[in-house]
Amino acid sequence: MGDKKERKKSSIGGKKNKALGKIKCDKEIIRLTGVSKIYHMGDTTVRAVDGIDVCISEGDFVAIMGPSGSGKSTSMNLVGSLDMPSMGKILLDGEDISTLTESDLAQIRGKKIGFIFQNFNLIPNLTVKENVMLPMMFQGTDIYERAVTAEDLLRKVDLGDRMDHYPNQISGGQMQRVAIARALANDPEVILADEPTGNLDTKTGEKVMEFLQQLNKEGKTIIMVTHEPELAEAYAEKVYWLRDGKVEKTTHKKNGFKVEAEERALHRKHGWNGKKGNRKSRKGLDKKKLVKGKQAKKGGK
Amino acid sequence: MLGDYFALSFKNLKHRGIRSWLTLLGIFIGIAAVVALITLGNGLQAAVSAQFGVSSTEVITVQAGGLNSYGPPGSGVVNPLTVGDVEAIDKLSTVVRTIRRNLPSGRLEFNDRAVFGSAMSVPSGEDRDYSYEVLELEAEFGRLLKDGDRNRVMLGYNFYADSVGLEKSIKVGDKISLQGEALTVRDYEVIGISKKKGSLVFDNIVYMNEDPLEDLMGYGDDVDLIAVQVKSKDLMDKAKEDIEKLMRKRRGVKEGEEDFDVSTPQAMMATVNTVLGGVQAFIIIIASLSIIVGAIGIVNTMTTSVLERRKEIGIMKAIGATNQHVFMQFMIESGLMGLIGGAVGATIGMLIGIVGTAGIGSFIGSDIPLTINWILVFFSLVGSFIVGAVAGIAPAMQAAKQNPVDALRG
Numbered sequence: 001m002g003d004k005k006e007r008k009k010s011s012i013g014g015k016k017n018k019a020l021g022k023i024k025c026d027k028e029i030i031r032l033t034g035v036s037k038i039y040h041m042g043d044t045t046v047r048a049v050d051g052i053d054v055c056i057s058e059g060d061f062v063a064i065m066g067p068s069g070s071g072k073s074t075s076m077n078l079v080g081s082l083d084m085p086s087m088g089k090i091l092l093d094g095e096d097i098s099t100l101t102e103s104d105l106a107q108i109r110g111k112k113i114g115f116i117f118q119n120f121n122l123i124p125n126l127t128v129k130e131n132v133m134l135p136m137m138f139q140g141t142d143i144y145e146r147a148v149t150a151e152d153l154l155r156k157v158d159l160g161d162r163m164d165h166y167p168n169q170i171s172g173g174q175m176q177r178v179a180i181a182r183a184l185a186n187d188p189e190v191i192l193a194d195e196p197t198g199n200l201d202t203k204t205g206e207k208v209m210e211f212l213q214q215l216n217k218e219g220k221t222i223i224m225v226t227h228e229p230e231l232a233e234a235y236a237e238k239v240y241w242l243r244d245g246k247v248e249k250t251t252h253k254k255n256g257f258k259v260e261a262e263e264r265a266l267h268r269k270h271g272w273n274g275k276k277g278n279r280k281s282r283k284g285l286d287k288k289k290l291v292k293g294k295q296a297k298k299g300g301k
Numbered sequence: 302m303l304g305d306y307f308a309l310s311f312k313n314l315k316h317r318g319i320r321s322w323l324t325l326l327g328i329f330i331g332i333a334a335v336v337a338l339i340t341l342g343n344g345l346q347a348a349v350s351a352q353f354g355v356s357s358t359e360v361i362t363v364q365a366g367g368l369n370s371y372g373p374p375g376s377g378v379v380n381p382l383t384v385g386d387v388e389a390i391d392k393l394s395t396v397v398r399t400i401r402r403n404l405p406s407g408r409l410e411f412n413d414r415a416v417f418g419s420a421m422s423v424p425s426g427e428d429r430d431y432s433y434e435v436l437e438l439e440a441e442f443g444r445l446l447k448d449g450d451r452n453r454v455m456l457g458y459n460f461y462a463d464s465v466g467l468e469k470s471i472k473v474g475d476k477i478s479l480q481g482e483a484l485t486v487r488d489y490e491v492i493g494i495s496k497k498k499g500s501l502v503f504d505n506i507v508y509m510n511e512d513p514l515e516d517l518m519g520y521g522d523d524v525d526l527i528a529v530q531v532k533s534k535d536l537m538d539k540a541k542e543d544i545e546k547l548m549r550k551r552r553g554v555k556e557g558e559e560d561f562d563v564s565t566p567q568a569m570m571a572t573v574n575t576v577l578g579g580v581q582a583f584i585i586i587i588a589s590l591s592i593i594v595g596a597i598g599i600v601n602t603m604t605t606s607v608l609e610r611r612k613e614i615g616i617m618k619a620i621g622a623t624n625q626h627v628f629m630q631f632m633i634e635s636g637l638m639g640l641i642g643g644a645v646g647a648t649i650g651m652l653i654g655i656v657g658t659a660g661i662g663s664f665i666g667s668d669i670p671l672t673i674n675w676i677l678v679f680f681s682l683v684g685s686f687i688v689g690a691v692a693g694i695a696p697a698m699q700a701a702k703q704n705p706v707d708a709l710r711g
Contacts, residue, residue, distance in 0.1 A: 080319045082619055084307040085705045103623035110621015121709070125316045126309075137305050161488075182620065 016278050025055035027220055028091075029189055035088030036245075048074040050245035051088065056223060058189065061216045063232035064225045066242030068107030073194070075242060080192045080294040081109050093189075110138050114183025116212075118195035120175040128178050128278075129154065129163040135185040153181035157211060180211055190221045194211055197231065204207040209235055233257050303633075310634035314641070324602045325642035327595025328688065332646030332681050333653065334588040335654040338581060339677050340654020344661040344669045345580070349573045351499040351665045359534050360435050361541055363390065363527040363548065365561045366494040380552065380560060382484055382524040389547055390529055395540035400528040401427050401511075405518040408480040409507060420454075420479070420537040422514045435528060436503070443473035443493035455477075455493040460499075481517035499665015502607065537565050592685075595642060596692040603635045603696035609699040614700050615708030631660055631697035632690050639689020643682050651678070 025031065037049040055117075056062055056079070066072040077083035081090060081097045090097045093112060094230075097105055122131045124132075132150035141149075154163050157177035162170055167178070175199070175219045176196060183191050193212060197205030213235055217224045228231050232239045239257065241248045263265040314321075365382050384401065391399040403422040408415050422430055425448045431446060432438075446455050456471060463470040471477065475491045489509075498504055509517075531540040544563050554560055607614070612628055622630075651673060662669040 077706045080619070083704075083710070103625060106618060106621055106623040106626075107620070115619045121612070121619075123613055123616060125312050132310070134617070135620040137302075138617075138623070138626055140302065143305070186621065264359075 014230075025057055027058035028055055029058050029093055030054070030056040030081075030223075031089075031091045032075075032078060033074075033089045033091075035078055035085040035090060037071075037078060038086040039085065045228050047245050049078060052240075052242075052245070052247045054079060054222060054240060054247070058221055059219055061213070061222045061235060061237045062224070063236035063239045064176070064223065064242060065227070065229055065232040065239050067227055068241040069244075071224050071245035072227070072242050074245075076192065076194050076223075079223060080113055080115060081105060081174070107139070110135055112188050112190060113190040114186070114191045116176070116179045116183050116191060116193040116196050118198040119180050120167070120172070120199070122175055122178055122182070124167050127164050127166055128159060128170065131167070131178055132181045132185055135182060139186055141186075149185065150181070153184050154178070156184075157181045167211070171204070172200050173207060176200060176204070176208050177211065180208070180215075184220075188220075190216060190223060193222065193224045195226055196224065197226075197228075200251075305628050306633040307637065308639045309630060313634055314637060319608075321602045321638070324598030325638060325645075327591045327593070327596070327598055328639055328642030329649070331588040331590075331595060332643045332685055333421060333593035333650040334584050336590070336647045336650025336678060337653035337657065338360055338584050338588075338650075339674055340651055340671070341657045341661075342577075343672055344654075344658035345577055346573065346667055347669050348499065348661045350570070359531055359566065361529040361537070361544065361563060361565050363529060363544060363561060363563050364525065382527060382561070384524060386548065386551060387524055387527050389551060390527060390544055391627060392542050393540070393547065395532055395536045395543055396535055397530040397532055398428060398431065398531075400424050401524050402434055402526040402528060403511075403514065403518070403520055403523070404506075404525045405514070405520055407507075407518065410480070410486070411467050411471060411475070412479040414469075415480075416465050416466050418465070418505055419502070420509050420518070421512055422511045423508050424511055431530065432528070435530075437498070438508075440493040440497045441496045442482065443491070445493055446508055448510070450492065450510055450514050452487070452489050453492040454489045455494055455495060456491055457503040457504040457506045457508075458497040460491075461494040462504075479517060482519035485517070487517060497665070499661075501626040519706040529651055537567070541565055544581075549701060595639075596688050599635055599638055599689050599692035600695060602638070603631065603693050604635075604699065607631065607696045607700040611654060611703060611708045612710075614703045615705050615710070617707060618703070618705035627703070628697045628701035631700045632693045635693020635697065636686045637691030640682060640686040642689070643685025646685070647678050647681050658703065 015046065032052055032054040034051050034053060035049060036047060036051050039046045039048055042192075050082050052071075052075060054064075054075070064072050064075055065247065074083070078085055078090060081092050084098060092108060095108070100108065112152045122128075126134065129147070129150050133146040133154055136146040136149060151160070151163065154160055157180050159170075159174060159177055159181065162174060162178075167175055170178070176199075185192075191212065196208050196212065200208060209231070211225070224232070224236060229239075233251075233253070237250045363382065365380060366697050387399050387401045390396060401422070401424065404419050406419050408417055423429060429446075429448065438445065439454070440459065441458060444453070446453065454477065456477075459465050460467070460471040471491055471494075473491055473493060476488050477491060478486050478488050480486045483601070495503070495508070515521075528546070529540065529544065531537055541563050548561050548563070549556060549559065553560065592708065617627055617630070654673070655671060658669050658671050
């Protein structure tokens, strides 16, 4: 709790660097420190992400939650080191990604992070099995090993009988499971799932989430980006709530996803964008979410 | 790794629409033209050589007026060669024998129709056998002329094949009429038809013995062409010089102003090759242009493909593809497109070559050895791959430098 307080203080108080060392984050894999992403559109600049601090520990199940326009897609790209920050620092397994060449970064990304996308993003010209083999090709794995691993992974996601199908011959739920298998191809430490259930019906979505949960139990770090608070609170251990490009709050499952009192106070004291209306509506939203979160938790058990 | 690129490219190309393949037409036509041309090479040479009457035997031919005069040798020449020239050349030390040849033009009647054409004198005795050998003359039907055949003629194959305009095939034993000097008309018996030679000259000619032909045509001492047998192959150039020197002296012309032509088979072959070279150069220019057009087509298709597959590039990059991976993927895909165009082109080119060679063979009546130049085929395939790959460089670079986030957005 203490460290969280420190972090919030630091980001608000502008003493990031000093505070950095104090943020405890066991076995960290990905750390974003004071990261901003600024887009220039003509004369106006848009701060899609505005000074966020995120720390992902090994074995975490983290959700990045936010409504559309909150900057969650941009932060996902940053967390997945697909994109470079305009300001701030991103450490991937202790390495500052801004010091890496584009190709080195791609290589490391391919090895350490597995991506799962809302719209599956399978390559249509390749069979299910070939899609799963592809990430290994970029790591220089030999073709025999690639085939064996792909087959194993596909069996694991219950698609052993669909290996030679093309993506357009299988259902959405199956495609997303292929995407999970593909994300696991290089045995990455982190699985980054962007709205993994967004294009799926409730039932298939649940199955996909069960797979992710299973993976988390097996030791994989899962980062899920979603706009559904229920989903976030039902599965994640830790939720980053984004709004207007900032981390509005961080909640933990072990605390019942309650915002700590100190943090609340901080929110009130500093505000995030100085707009009263916003704050009000946010408060209202928070309560609602909390209730739902509890329900989801109960339901889960 | 390289194999993976090829495998992936192949998969991607399999899903390409017809639009992509149409852009390969240029490469396809270019390679087909080159391969067909080279495969036809032997056939073309044989065909052109046949028209020029080039023989493989080492024979020098002398004729008045030079090769630039139109019409059959000796026709329309102001100052023709004479029997005296023949005798003088015969006395040269490098010369074994000389054969006088006359090729008068005349009218042939048969089946109540008439055609104009040339006759050729055939010498007697030993010279006859040598002549037949030099001309590679054989009888398809009947027999060749012999000494003492006075009222007999042998005809070129086209008289039998009925392609001279008489509307009836002439067979051995038929009678024909020839019109000679001062409109005298005499009848002759056909005793032989020559084998097909594929030459518009030799297949349309009337062969007659020397004396009866002179009787009919009355050309006196004029000679249209002198065939000279040289002592040995090595003396060809020497003999040619000797004859030229002698003829300049006899005809009173300076070097460089010759009104006669002394040509060796090599020189005639060179002429043939010049003609062929011109044809080949033309075809190669057309082929190169098609290949350039094809390459531009590939640039176009690949650029479109990069735009269409931005999302795919984004996915590849997200799952660990480096810029180099993406670049190689697109470049090899482009090269493979070129290769496929080239392979289809080479196949069609070879078919054209094989069919064409057979066609020329049946036209000139001999089997032309078909040589498929596999090295050429190999290099045209490698070449078409390279053309494709080079055409793909710019689009591949464009693909490689896509930002993964933007590309994923599609």
